[in-house]
Amino acid sequence: MLGIRPVSVQRPMSALPSVPAGAGPELPRFPFARVDPLAPPPEYAAAREAQPILPVRLWNGERAWLVTRHEHVRAILADDRRFSGRFGQPGFPTVTEARVVVDRGERAFVGMDNPDHDRYRRMVTQEFSVPRMRALEPEIAAIADRLLDRMIADGPPQDLVRAFAVRFPSLVMSALFGSPYEDHEFIIGCAVARHGLTQTPGHAERKARELVAYVRRLVDRKREQPGDDLVSRVVAEHVLPGRLTADEFAEIGAMILRAGHDTTTNMIGMGTLLMLRDPVLRERMRADPLEIRRAVEEFLRVVSPVQFSPRRVARVDVEIAGTLVRAGEGLFLLLASANRDAAVFPAPDAIDLSRPAARHLAFGDGIHQCLGQMLARIELQVAFAALLRRLPDLELAVPFEALRFKDDMQIYGVHELPVRWAAA
Amino acid sequence: MSGAAGRLAVRVDEHRCVGAGQCVWVAPQVFDQRASDGVVVLRDPHPPHALEPYVREAAALCPARAIRIEEAPPSAPE
Numbered sequence: 001m002l003g004i005r006p007v008s009v010q011r012p013m014s015a016l017p018s019v020p021a022g023a024g025p026e027l028p029r030f031p032f033a034r035v036d037p038l039a040p041p042p043e044y045a046a047a048r049e050a051q052p053i054l055p056v057r058l059w060n061g062e063r064a065w066l067v068t069r070h071e072h073v074r075a076i077l078a079d080d081r082r083f084s085g086r087f088g089q090p091g092f093p094t095v096t097e098a099r100v101v102v103d104r105g106e107r108a109f110v111g112m113d114n115p116d117h118d119r120y121r122r123m124v125t126q127e128f129s130v131p132r133m134r135a136l137e138p139e140i141a142a143i144a145d146r147l148l149d150r151m152i153a154d155g156p157p158q159d160l161v162r163a164f165a166v167r168f169p170s171l172v173m174s175a176l177f178g179s180p181y182e183d184h185e186f187i188i189g190c191a192v193a194r195h196g197l198t199q200t201p202g203h204a205e206r207k208a209r210e211l212v213a214y215v216r217r218l219v220d221r222k223r224e225q226p227g228d229d230l231v232s233r234v235v236a237e238h239v240l241p242g243r244l245t246a247d248e249f250a251e252i253g254a255m256i257l258r259a260g261h262d263t264t265t266n267m268i269g270m271g272t273l274l275m276l277r278d279p280v281l282r283e284r285m286r287a288d289p290l291e292i293r294r295a296v297e298e299f300l301r302v303v304s305p306v307q308f309s310p311r312r313v314a315r316v317d318v319e320i321a322g323t324l325v326r327a328g329e330g331l332f333l334l335l336a337s338a339n340r341d342a343a344v345f346p347a348p349d350a351i352d353l354s355r356p357a358a359r360h361l362a363f364g365d366g367i368h369q370c371l372g373q374m375l376a377r378i379e380l381q382v383a384f385a386a387l388l389r390r391l392p393d394l395e396l397a398v399p400f401e402a403l404r405f406k407d408d409m410q411i412y413g414v415h416e417l418p419v420r421w422a423a424a
Numbered sequence: 425m426s427g428a429a430g431r432l433a434v435r436v437d438e439h440r441c442v443g444a445g446q447c448v449w450v451a452p453q454v455f456d457q458r459a460s461d462g463v464v465v466l467r468d469p470h471p472p473h474a475l476e477p478y479v480r481e482a483a484a485l486c487p488a489r490a491i492r493i494e495e496a497p498p499s500a501p502e
Binding site: 077118122123126127128129130359363364366367369373374377 | 442443444445448449452456457458459460461462463484485487488489
């Protein structure tokens with residue numbers, strides 16, 4: 001494994017730099033603040049150069065390691081033998097007190113190691129397969145067009161986040177999953193309660209349980225009246241034959257609903273902003289659909305909206321790039337940092353459509369790599385193509401400096417994106 | 425080059441596969457996903473060399489490292 005070695009018994013431990021026991025105040029406090037809203041905190045680039053496995057202090061005084069280089073993030077995420085992803089275990093790092101509660105309550109496979117992870121994941125993988133997503137593409141495109149019809153009819157100016165970026169993935173998830181569209185605000189509220197950085201532990205826990213209970217009731221309804229949707233199919237294929245209990249499926253369904261509503265919304269908002277700020281990029285995307293496909297991958301790379309996941313705990317003592325990480329210590333795998341690693345992406349801060357295909361890690365890597373990534377890719381391609389076609393003269397309706405970014409959330413994005421266009 | 429010498433040898437590990445779909449996304453001529461559980465299906469275990477960049481990309485992107493490309497049988501010396 002590149003750059004990662006188990007520590008042999010012969011090797012003198014004292015020769016390896018490690019976090020000194022009892023060392024406290026001198027460790028930097030994580031998370032860091034952004035300076036540029038369109039770039040990760042500057043500490044990431046500094047760490048990639050000087051100390052790629054960086055020790056930090058967390059909100060509760062505990063220590064954790066930040067993994068900042070692409071090479072090491074990939075290697076650790078691929079190595080589920082030596083690094084555990086089980087949520088809530090001792091040493092599993094968190095960014096808030098609420099997240100501790102959320103992690104302890106997580107029952108879906110996102111928080112499991114193998115073999116359990118694969119057994120559960122395979123019961124829903126087919127629902128997000130490439131052939132299934134390709135087949136859904138016309139319906140996804142029709143949903144985007146209907147929303148833009150309405151936006152255009154209502155006229156400028158509008159908040160693109162509210163009018164499009166929230167509603168579009170919500171409508172797609174509703175059709176795919178089988179949850180009534182009118183419930184999307186409740187579902188988004190549950191996602192926000194999980195991903196916020198300022199919510200109370202009690203609120204986060206309550207909303208997590210509410211969403212699971214919601215899916216559990218949906219399972220009962222679909223048992224009675226099956227439809228052409230994910231819940232009905234999984235109930236028929238796995239719950240009724242007894243391979244999966246309704247309660248287990250409720251946990252998995254809650255995870256899918258949350259993920260499907262929040263992340264794509266943020267990528268549409270941020271991607272649109274990047275497109276509006278770069279007229280040359282926008283012309284290239286308009287001229288060639290293949291460039292939209294490449295732009296989506298670059299947007300995913302430079303935005304990397306998932307900020308404080310994935311996380312792992314070392315199962316054994318390992319040496320990574322000369323740093324000793326002891327068994328039981330926690331690591332944050334910083335996707336946003338890995339995705340700006342100049343060793344893999346020359347001139348990493350620039351959006352470059354000629355880069356070789358998707359080596360970015362915005363969807364993670366290893367066994368936990370995003371289940372819904374093909375849906376996300378198709379949604380983003382459809383969204384930008386539809387915006388370019390239907391609103392060719394779209395522009396920001398406020399100065400860039402007036403935008404509010406999601407520094408208060410674990411999933412990064414923009415809260416509102418006021419836009420205008422020449423009304424017909 | 426002709427016949428087997430002009431083709432790659434691809435192997436997939438169904439046990440490791442997590443069904444992320446990266447291989448089907450970049451090389452649909454070679455990879456598919458099983459309808460029952462989304463696990464990789466090798467449509468063509470000996471794809472032509474023209475597809476090699478796509479197959480290598482699929483192997484590089486596979487999150488479960490479940491795709492192996494074996495060296496093709498040696499072609500005639502130059």
